[in-house]
Amino acid sequence: MAILVFVEAAEGKIKGNSLEAVAYAKAMGGPVTAIALGAVDKAELEALGKYGAEKVLHAKDAKLDQGIIQAYASVLSKALEDEKADILVLANSSLGTPVAARVAAKTGAALASNVVDLPNTASGFVVKKSIYTGKAFAHIELKSQKKVIAIRKNAAELKEVGGTATVTDYNPSLSDADFVTKITSTEKATGEILLPEANIVVSGGRGMKGPEHWGLIEDLAKTLHAATGCSKPVSDMGWRPHHEHVGQTGVKVSPQLYVAVGISGAIQHLAGVNSSKCIVVINKDADAPFFKAADYGIVGDAFDVLPKLNEALKGAK
Amino acid sequence: MKILVCISHVPDTTSKINFTENNTKFDPSGVQFIIGPYDDYALARAIELKESTGSTVTVINVGTAETEPTIRKALAIGADDAIRVNADPVDSFFVAAQIAEHAKAGGYDLILMGRESIDYNSGAVHGIVGEMLGIPSVSPVMKLEVDGTKVKMAREIEGGKEYVEANLPLVAGCQEPIAEWKIPNMRGIMSAKTKPLKVVDAKAVDSGIKLQKFELPPPKGAVKMISADNVGELVTLLKNEAKVL
Ligand SMILES: Cc1cc2nc3c(=O)[nH]c(=O)nc-3n(C[C@H](O)[C@H](O)[C@H](O)COP(=O)(O)OP(=O)(O)OC[C@H]3O[C@@H](n4cnc5c(N)ncnc54)[C@H](O)[C@@H]3O)c2cc1C
Ligand SMILES: Nc1ncnc2c1ncn2[C@@H]1O[C@H](COP(=O)(O)O)[C@@H](O)[C@H]1O
Numbered sequence: 001m002a003i004l005v006f007v008e009a010a011e012g013k014i015k016g017n018s019l020e021a022v023a024y025a026k027a028m029g030g031p032v033t034a035i036a037l038g039a040v041d042k043a044e045l046e047a048l049g050k051y052g053a054e055k056v057l058h059a060k061d062a063k064l065d066q067g068i069i070q071a072y073a074s075v076l077s078k079a080l081e082d083e084k085a086d087i088l089v090l091a092n093s094s095l096g097t098p099v100a101a102r103v104a105a106k107t108g109a110a111l112a113s114n115v116v117d118l119p120n121t122a123s124g125f126v127v128k129k130s131i132y133t134g135k136a137f138a139h140i141e142l143k144s145q146k147k148v149i150a151i152r153k154n155a156a157e158l159k160e161v162g163g164t165a166t167v168t169d170y171n172p173s174l175s176d177a178d179f180v181t182k183i184t185s186t187e188k189a190t191g192e193i194l195l196p197e198a199n200i201v202v203s204g205g206r207g208m209k210g211p212e213h214w215g216l217i218e219d220l221a222k223t224l225h226a227a228t229g230c231s232k233p234v235s236d237m238g239w240r241p242h243h244e245h246v247g248q249t250g251v252k253v254s255p256q257l258y259v260a261v262g263i264s265g266a267i268q269h270l271a272g273v274n275s276s277k278c279i280v281v282i283n284k285d286a287d288a289p290f291f292k293a294a295d296y297g298i299v300g301d302a303f304d305v306l307p308k309l310n311e312a313l314k315g316a317k
Numbered sequence: 318m319k320i321l322v323c324i325s326h327v328p329d330t331t332s333k334i335n336f337t338e339n340n341t342k343f344d345p346s347g348v349q350f351i352i353g354p355y356d357d358y359a360l361a362r363a364i365e366l367k368e369s370t371g372s373t374v375t376v377i378n379v380g381t382a383e384t385e386p387t388i389r390k391a392l393a394i395g396a397d398d399a400i401r402v403n404a405d406p407v408d409s410f411f412v413a414a415q416i417a418e419h420a421k422a423g424g425y426d427l428i429l430m431g432r433e434s435i436d437y438n439s440g441a442v443h444g445i446v447g448e449m450l451g452i453p454s455v456s457p458v459m460k461l462e463v464d465g466t467k468v469k470m471a472r473e474i475e476g477g478k479e480y481v482e483a484n485l486p487l488v489a490g491c492q493e494p495i496a497e498w499k500i501p502n503m504r505g506i507m508s509a510k511t512k513p514l515k516v517v518d519a520k521a522v523d524s525g526i527k528l529q530k531f532e533l534p535p536p537k538g539a540v541k542m543i544s545a546d547n548v549g550e551l552v553t554l555l556k557n558e559a560k561v562l
Pocket of ligand 2: 324326353355356377378379380406409429431433435437438439440442443
């Protein structure tokens with residue numbers, strides 16, 4: 001039976017985390033039908049074949065150009081029914097997770113979000129999810145026939161397995177009642193690597209002393225093709241925008257490499273970064289708690305170390 | 318306006334997490350419990366709205382008797398009354414079904430909660446409650462203004478935010494900077510003792526989910542320190558040892 005995957009696009013491109021959702025469904029055994037809502041490039045949709053999608057449904061109605069949670073949940077629930085699919089896979093995101101919740105409630109599916117690995121189907125259908133804000137995992141059995149699975153970054157490996165997917169228009173009837181929420185405007189940083197999707201993150205804390213010094217963080221991020229992040233006080237003081245704030249009350253990241261500069265490593269900050277593959281800490285205080293959570297550490301002044309590190313990285317290319 | 322605020326009772330953010338009984342039970346020994354930090358933002362915004370619009374604020378928690386000090390704290394912060402649905406909150410669907418049941422009966426205009434709990438981190442209760450009540454759910458909400466029946470919100474998205482409008486009734490999953498966390502004062506603490514806290518039975522719900530076991534992440538290996546005068550070594554290690562470049 002087909003597994004349905006909801007794919008999100010940003011600036012016309014399918015998001016990396018959605019590609020992983022396709023790869024996840026494929027690794028589960030597929031066949032995989034992806035579904036995209038609103039304006040997305042056809043070539044982008046066809047290319048989902050590379051990661052294992054056989055078919056892509058494209059609900060092009062311009063009303064779906066904006067991510068209205070209620071409307072998206074209705075379309076996805078309808079698509080599950082039309083495709084006779086029991087499982088919906090999508091990426092945890094500011095849109096994906098709330099939509100997943102409504103789809104589960106609408107269809108009576110068992111829901112698991114923050115899933116970090118492929119299901120174990122040795123006995124039953126068991127998924128592993130991150131709980132206690134990264135401090136533990138739970139293995140939960142999804143007993144219902146219908147299942148909605150929202151995955152964390154890196155839950156599946158991106159492997160190229162196929163070719164081109166067949167894209168078909170999908171025109172479910174849309175109910176006005178699902179569009180009572182209106183998005184009046186959007187503010188979005190363009191051209192940046194988005195923090196939740198980045199493979200490398202460079203974050204700065206209060207040790208950076210002020211927003212005027214963020215050029216150092218940005219330069220390093222540029223060299224590493226990384227997203228920039230920060231600690232909570234840094235966004236509280238308005239040095240950086242709120243969506244860059246990492247931790248318990250901010251974004252939870254799981255990149256390959258997390259570089260923390262001038263961040264003390266309070267437990268609430270660590271909660272957002274502890275599933276990173278590798279952590280580098282730069283701090284002038286050898287006793288900063290962050291070193292205990294790090295793989296590599298440098299005790300030194302950020303203003304001295306950052307330019308040197310940036311040069312060394314550039315030289316190594 | 319009638320506002321319902323959903324609060325979870327969760328380990329303090331500094332807690333170390335442990336499990337007992339072969340990794341099937343959370344170990345509460347030595348753990349301080351708090352109102353979920355995101356729920357605390359929802360509560361703070363509700364109290365502000367109570368003051369500016371003359372609303373009433375009811376808090377609801379799905380939990381066993383141990384959660385009552387947490388509920389009393391919400392009353393001390395300024396909620397008018399409270400409901401405790403007497404049950405172990407096993408998962409988001411179960412919790413949402415209990416909240417939806419009471420929200421239906423209570424005729425609330427605005428249901429505020431956190432964007433996610435910090436124990437299950439599902440980020441799901443708001444969506445499920447919204448769906449069960451057939452009303453919009455918006456999350457994560459970082460700004461919320463009510464003007465008559467119109468609600469104007471800012472919702473955080475990856476790399477920015479979007480401005481959203483909807484009408485009451487509505488469910489919102491809140492996060493900072495929607496309001497500043499509030500600390501109870503002495504008068505609040507005294508009056509909380511006599512504010513109504515109604516305990517009701519849970520309704521039976523099957524969410525199709527069964528916990529098998531918990532697991533702790535493997536302990537972190539020792540950190541390798543590199544001299545600030547030799548950053549080239551770090552680059553080599555990242556490339557050849559960690560293989561992340
Ligand atoms: C409920 C709750 C939730 C929270 N959620 C979050 C969260 O999501 N994210 C978060 O980050 N915090 C969170 N916090 C706050 C957290 O407890 C810490 O206060 C915060 O992380 C500290 O930020 P910081 O490390 O940037 O600043 P500080 O603690 O001030 O640390 C600055 C560090 O910079 C170092 N330093 C100073 N100068 C230099 C220099 N020139 N070069 C190199 N290093 C230097 C210092 O040695 C120090 O270690 C939360 C707190 C609570 C109570
Ligand atoms: N046991 C509970 N009782 C009342 N509200 C809860 C409970 N658990 C979660 N919530 C609310 O639902 C929000 C989202 O929770 P979750 O879906 O578990 O991430 C939380 O921030 C709380 O506001």
